[in-house]
Amino acid sequence: MKKLIEIVKLKKDYYVGEVTVHALRGIDMVVNEGEFVAIMGASGSGKSTMLNIIGCLDKPTSGDYILDGTNISELGKNSLAALRNRKLGFVFQTYNLLPRTTALENAELPLLYNNTVKSKERREKAKNALESVGLIDRMFHKPNQLSGGQQQRVAIARSLVNDPVVILADEATGNLDTRTSYEIMALFQELNNKGKTIVFVTHEPDIARCATRNIIFKDGLILRESIVNDRINAQEMLASIPIEED
Amino acid sequence: MSIRNLLKIALNALLRNKFRAFLTMLGIIIGVASVIAMLGIGEGSKISIQNQIAGMGLNLVAVVPGSQQRGGIQFGASTMQSLKEDDVNAILSECPAVLAATPEVRGNGQVVYAAENWPTNMFGVNESYLQIRERSVGSGRMFTDREISGAAKVCLLGETVVTNLFGPGQDPVGQIIRFKRIPFIVIGVLAPKGLNTFGQDQDDLILAPYTTVQKRILAITYIQGIYTSAVDSKSTDLAASQIEETLRRHHKIRTSDQDDFTIRNQEDLLSTFDSISNILTVLLGAIAGISLLVGGIGIMNIMYVSVTERTREIGLRMAIGGRGRDILMQFLAESMLLSITGGLIGILLGLVASKIIGSAMSWPMVILPGSEILSFAVCTIIGIFFGWYPAKKASNLDPIDALRYE
Numbered sequence: 001m002k003k004l005i006e007i008v009k010l011k012k013d014y015y016v017g018e019v020t021v022h023a024l025r026g027i028d029m030v031v032n033e034g035e036f037v038a039i040m041g042a043s044g045s046g047k048s049t050m051l052n053i054i055g056c057l058d059k060p061t062s063g064d065y066i067l068d069g070t071n072i073s074e075l076g077k078n079s080l081a082a083l084r085n086r087k088l089g090f091v092f093q094t095y096n097l098l099p100r101t102t103a104l105e106n107a108e109l110p111l112l113y114n115n116t117v118k119s120k121e122r123r124e125k126a127k128n129a130l131e132s133v134g135l136i137d138r139m140f141h142k143p144n145q146l147s148g149g150q151q152q153r154v155a156i157a158r159s160l161v162n163d164p165v166v167i168l169a170d171e172a173t174g175n176l177d178t179r180t181s182y183e184i185m186a187l188f189q190e191l192n193n194k195g196k197t198i199v200f201v202t203h204e205p206d207i208a209r210c211a212t213r214n215i216i217f218k219d220g221l222i223l224r225e226s227i228v229n230d231r232i233n234a235q236e237m238l239a240s241i242p243i244e245e246d
Numbered sequence: 247m248s249i250r251n252l253l254k255i256a257l258n259a260l261l262r263n264k265f266r267a268f269l270t271m272l273g274i275i276i277g278v279a280s281v282i283a284m285l286g287i288g289e290g291s292k293i294s295i296q297n298q299i300a301g302m303g304l305n306l307v308a309v310v311p312g313s314q315q316r317g318g319i320q321f322g323a324s325t326m327q328s329l330k331e332d333d334v335n336a337i338l339s340e341c342p343a344v345l346a347a348t349p350e351v352r353g354n355g356q357v358v359y360a361a362e363n364w365p366t367n368m369f370g371v372n373e374s375y376l377q378i379r380e381r382s383v384g385s386g387r388m389f390t391d392r393e394i395s396g397a398a399k400v401c402l403l404g405e406t407v408v409t410n411l412f413g414p415g416q417d418p419v420g421q422i423i424r425f426k427r428i429p430f431i432v433i434g435v436l437a438p439k440g441l442n443t444f445g446q447d448q449d450d451l452i453l454a455p456y457t458t459v460q461k462r463i464l465a466i467t468y469i470q471g472i473y474t475s476a477v478d479s480k481s482t483d484l485a486a487s488q489i490e491e492t493l494r495r496h497h498k499i500r501t502s503d504q505d506d507f508t509i510r511n512q513e514d515l516l517s518t519f520d521s522i523s524n525i526l527t528v529l530l531g532a533i534a535g536i537s538l539l540v541g542g543i544g545i546m547n548i549m550y551v552s553v554t555e556r557t558r559e560i561g562l563r564m565a566i567g568g569r570g571r572d573i574l575m576q577f578l579a580e581s582m583l584l585s586i587t588g589g590l591i592g593i594l595l596g597l598v599a600s601k602i603i604g605s606a607m608s609w610p611m612v613i614l615p616g617s618e619i620l621s622f623a624v625c626t627i628i629g630i631f632f633g634w635y636p637a638k639k640a641s642n643l644d645p646i647d648a649l650r651y652e
Contacts, residue, residue, distance in 0.1 A: 052646050055565070057564075057565060057646050057649075077569070077570065078569045078570075078571070081564065081567050081568065081569040081570075081572075082567065082569075084565060084566065084567045085566060085567020085568075086567070090562075090565050092562075092649065094558075096558055096559075096561075096562040096649065098258075098262075098559060098562075099262065100262040101258065101262065105258070109562075109566060110566040112251045112254070113251075113563075113567040113568050113569075113572060114567070115248050115251075119250075158566070162567075
């Protein structure tokens with residue numbers, strides 16, 4: 001199986017005034033193509049720092065991170081930006097959609113930073129992405145006309161539009177109720193079944209059980225890694241939750 | 247990022263806050279409009295004054311007596327009795343650059359007709375006066391050579407005098423008026439000319455043969471001034487020097503002595519008023535320029551607020567692949583769109599305002615050629631200059647911090 005993400009002896013230090021904070025203290029991990037990995041851990045365990053580095057938003061202090069064959073520690077700011085644009089999709093806890101901008105325009109945003117995509121193609125891809133998250137009938141709705149779950153689905157469409165090698169989700173269900181959380185997880189599972197690699201950070205054990213593998217961080221190190229045996233099928237879970245839950 | 251995408255992003259961002267974008271542009275709109283209107287007003291007033299001065303007479307060169315000096319005491323301008331009727335003839339025959347010349351003598355007093363009276367000036371001139379001062383006879387006729395040599399008691403009235411002495415519809419021609427108790431037959435009425443730049447009524451006058459005014463009104467033998475017309479507008483300086491030479495010779499003034507007369511031409515007057523209205527233009531332009539600057543600072547202010555307010559948007563754009571340069575360009579494009587759109591609207595508004603002011607003041611409104619282009623360039627520069635710092639700030643944000651910004 002192809003290694004999409006390979007992290008070797010990775011360390012990350014922050015300097016806050018005189019104090020050095022060792023956020024990551026030697027991480028080794030691999031994510032293979034087609035995996036659905038949940039990163040868990042308490043606050044301050046380093047899981048967010050890890051996701052930032054995986055997302056090429058931050059660079060390690062030492063160690064190697066190889067994303068789809070590219071060692072990012074050798075890249076400059078602009079190359080990192082290009083890498084994020086071509087190979088990564090981001091889903092955030094707070095959706096981060098542009099206000100007063102239609103779902104379609106939000107979804108096509110990453111392609112505006114890719115000169116090789118023509119405007120017609122861009123629109124087509126954005127429509128396809130919205131189609132795959134089931135929001136094609138809402139493509140001209142603006143964020144304030146959409147529910148939280150729908151907004152997050154627009155955000156997922158935005159992360160899909162550039163056909164990334166891996167989707168990174170940071171507490172993507174953190175702002176949603178239980179039912180909507182499982183709706184989003186069902187969507188992620190569906191995408192994963194189609195072959196998308198997904199890495200997401202959560203602190204909800206039930207949500208983590210939707211993934212195929214869990215990695216638990218503690219104090220800047222990996223505490224435990226485990227294959228999920230009793231994987232939750234979010235779609236089935238959804239059926240068991242009454243719709244009128246409040 | 248391609249220019250098209252850049253403009254699309256910037257335009258979308260501005261359209262999300264239409265009203266704010268408009269208010270921001272308003273500063274630039276007012277600034278540019280006032281620059282254009284103020285420069286237009288300055289230039290318009292200059293041309294208006296030039297026209298008025300040119301309207302005082304055709305290529306006018308005037309000779310007035312010099313200041314009298316007796317025992318070292320100066321008696322002020324035009325106090326000498328140095329100009330004579332012969333000087334006019336000499337100028338006409340010896341100065342090729344002079345087209346026409348008229349003597350002038352002035353008497354002021356009350357003009358009386360029936361029960362009405364009116365204070366005015368009576369100008370004693372010859373028949374060339376009309377041509378030199380660009381006047382024309384509205385009804386009746388001008389006096390003749392014979393009437394001049396005979397010191398005939400005939401006169402022409404200005405419009406103001408007519409309205410103050412005669413009832414509506416009454417024809418003054420052929421009536422007899424009295425000026426300083428001397429009866430004059432009205433032989434004509436001058437076509438009205440209105441106020442001059444300095445607010446003087448150019449129709450409040452009576453014209454009579456200079457011989458009549460000299461002998462019957464003032465009882466003098468000298469004349470109080472000579473008005474001449476140069477052959478064309480370029481020859482006024484030449485005419486002035488020829489007149490000076492002729493008069494010095496006729497007055498037998500030694501080379502070491504001062505002239506006993508003063509020559510004034512329109513050039514002197516024009517250059518004086520030109521410099522005044524240039525100062526005015528600079529002043530108005532500077533004030534308008536300051537308002538443009540304030541407009542630019544308004545853009546900077548809003549761009550700053552915008553960068554802070556959209557920190558998370560900036561973080562997102564960076565996360566999905568926007569480089570620092572893309573962010574910088576986006577915010578620069580936004581500020582330039584604001585300033586250029588504002589500038590274009592301002593130019594239009596300025597042109598309209600100039601037209602309105604021009605027609606209200608009955609000035610020829612002149613839009614300085616290139617002032618639109620200049621304003622446009624200034625707006626672009628303002629957009630870049632005042633947009634740069636906020637845009638730089640945005641592009642230097644750290645995506646992780648920006649995404650977490652609350």
